Amino acid sequence: MTTPTTEDRETALQQTRRDRNQKRATHIAEHASVGWKLLLFKVIALGIIDAIALYAIFVLWRSDQLIPAIIVLVVTAFANWVYFSRGNLPAKYLVPGLIFLFVFQVFAALYTGYIAFTNYGTGHNSDKDSAINSLVLSAQERVPDSPAFDLTIVEQLGELSFLVTDPDGDVSIGGDERPLEDVDSAEMDGDKAVGLGGYNTLGFKDIVANQQVIAEMSVPISDDPNDGALRTPDGSMAYVYLSKLVYDEAADTMTDTRTGVVYSDVGTGAFTSEDGTELRPGWQINVGFDNFVRAFAEESIRGPFFSVLVWTFVFAILSVFTCFALGLFVAIVFNDPRMKSKKYYRIVMILPYAFPGFLSALVWAGMMNQEFGFLNVVLFGGAEIPWLTNEWLAKFSILLVNLWLGFPYMFLICTGALQAIPEDVQEAARVDGASAWQVFRAIKLPLLFVSVAPLLISSFAFNFNNFSLIYMLTGGGPRDVSADVNVGATDILITMVYKVAFVGSSSDYGLASAFSIIIFILVATISIIAFRRTKALEELN
Structure with missing residues (x-):
């Protein structure tokens, strides 16, 4: 048996060092690979979440719900800061749970508490302006000898609209609860507007398929509900309809022109006559502890x-x-x-x-x-x-x-x-x-x-x-x-x-x-x- 020489020991030591360095390099490479993959996953996942959040913020902003939109913005920004910053390890685990806790528990409980102090329910599920428009539209009758408006049904993002040409040749567009607005760039076929940029024109087959929806549409002529609305029986011509209920904004009353009965806002969330008869739909109001009083x-x-x-x-x-x-x-x-x-x-x-x-x-x-x-x-x-x-x-x-x-x-x-x-x-x-x-x-x-x-x-x-x-x-x-x-x-x-x-x-x-x-x-x-x-x-x- 031979004794290892000094050269053999040095060779073995060098080999051990090379093996150790190789393992360390492999370990660093693996960690770098994992870090790169994790970063990519973060970018993709948070990108999807941010896109959904931005869409929600846009919808809330369009609906004039500014406080919820700001809350969504702040929470989204905080989540991005937590997951893209170094450290904050506990927060990275707690944030998803806290968000779900707030959405499914805290918000639900708070919203239930809020609804308990309102008259929210059938006939009282909107605001006052929507209730006024609904009442006026529900009592509409066609004006005798109403002028005929040439009509083209158009669609944008799943929402139908009336593209109308009045007897004077002016073109306007509107939809349910969206009064008519003048347009200048309509595509014309003779004296009739047949298309508009950004909208899809419905053909005869599509009109037949959506016949009931189109027949129920009522497009206000202006912001004043007393000016009437346009409706169509066939999808090709529209006529003026006026309501038998007239709203007086100054007096805040609704008058039935057929009977002469005046309905006033008496604070119950509905227009009410002197004999206590209410017009439905009404609107949502705060009623305090009335619901609890009713229960007992x-x-x-x-x-x-x-x-x-x-x-x-x-x-x-x-x-x-x-x-x-x-x-x-x-x-x-x-x-x-x-x-x-x-x-x-x-x-x-x-x-x-x-x-x-x-x-x-x-x-x-x-x-x-x-x-x-x-x-x-x-x-x-x-x-x-x-x-x-x-x-x-x-x-x-x-x-x-x-x-x-x-x-x-x-x-x-x-x-x-x-x-x-x-x-x-x-x-x-x-x-x-x-x-x-x-x-x-x-x-x-x-x-x-x-x-x-x-x-x-x-x-x-x-x-x-x-x-x-x-x-x-x-x-x-x-x-x-x-x-x-x-x-x-x-x-x-x-x-x-x-x-x-x-x-x-x-x-x-x-x-x-x-x-x-x-x-x-x-x-x-x-x-x-x-x-x-x-x-x-x-x-x-």
């Missing part, structure tokens, strides 16, 4: 509201109690070491929890159908039991289906909590002579509540707003015909809010928002009290 003062709303409130508490409490009781019972049974094939039984027990809740509710609704449901036809021999149309049976059916859907969840958490209880504590109690019931009541149940109390509180809050089950199973019915609001015997607060806002011929978003705030206050108050009573927050901390 008007008998036709207060009675159904308190009935729904009581049923909501009963439903939420019984749902938590029954699901927890059955889940705990099954967990205790399956936790017994003498139980065989427990894993197979557990799979069967959690099957209801594995299916989507709304789908299960629809299946149960079919099974409980009075005429051809599985329960009546098969289990009860063709009996016509009104599971979903009788008030009390419908409530029982909801609790039964919710028990079927909810107990597997309680079974799972109770199983885990029971298995976490130290066996030596239970064994010591048995040695001291405690019975099985005493061990359960004095040891297992208190230790179990320490673990599951927060989950029981959250389950109560969930069932307090369990929209899917109620709406999919009974739709809130049977209907309470004596109420001024759309509400049924099995409605809970959240389904009542949905119906007031979206179901039926009229919607009252202001009242629905007031109900939403009441729900939030109730759930928050109950949750805070429950957490403090059970000291769950301290246990979690």
Whole structure:
């Protein structure tokens, strides 16, 4: 065996240095490559976001919503600064979450609070100017012997407009809620304007395809709604229509020329006559606490509201109690070491929890159908039991289906909590002579509540707003015909809010928002009290 010479050592040392330098160069190249790719991704992603933000700012600016436009501009500029600056690593992770939090939580809550203090709803969903124009246009009648205007239908960015040539040969263009404006550069075919730069002219086939939309168009002749508007029956000629409702801007009144009745703005968001008759549509105004006063003062709303409130508490409490009781019972049974094939039984027990809740509710609704449901036809021999149309049976059916859907969840958490209880504590109690019931009541149940109390509180809050089950199973019915609001015997607060806002011929978003705030206050108050009573927050901390 030969001993390495000094030259061999130097050669080996040089080779080691070369290898080390090569690895370092490779590492630097890889980092440079990653940095370049990351920068490219930032530029592309933020470029798309900036383009969307600029479009939003443009739309908001055109709609005279300056404050939202400024907010979008500031947030976009801040996001660009965060992601293109060095450092600020926490902000790069927090910014997306904060933006989504504001859009989907904070803004939604603040906007709901704002709507609760307005009369926003059917007939009151725009500003006063739009309501005036709508009233005037809705009462239009064609002027006898009206001059005919040559008409060409044009389109720009999906919006239709009238390109008209009056009997004097002057050309103008306008659209719905856009008064006619003179144009000088129209393309003429004889004495008729047939095209305009930046607009697409509709042919006969396109006019037929949009016939209903074109027939409903009403183009104001000027900014004064009393001057009338142009409408067309065939898409080729337009005629002057005047309204039977005349608006007096100085007096702020609307007069019906057929009856002579004068409607005034009395501060209720609609033109109102002396006998209390209102013209619809009206406009959106701030009404203060009127919606909350209506919820508690008007008998036709207060009675159904308190009935729904009581049923909501009963439903939420019984749902938590029954699901927890059955889940705990099954967990205790399956936790017994003498139980065989427990894993197979557990799979069967959690099957209801594995299916989507709304789908299960629809299946149960079919099974409980009075005429051809599985329960009546098969289990009860063709009996016509009104599971979903009788008030009390419908409530029982909801609790039964919710028990079927909810107990597997309680079974799972109770199983885990029971298995976490130290066996030596239970064994010591048995040695001291405690019975099985005493061990359960004095040891297992208190230790179990320490673990599951927060989950029981959250389950109560969930069932307090369990929209899917109620709406999919009974739709809130049977209907309470004596109420001024759309509400049924099995409605809970959240389904009542949905119906007031979206179901039926009229919607009252202001009242629905007031109900939403009441729900939030109730759930928050109950949750805070429950957490403090059970000291769950301290246990979690």
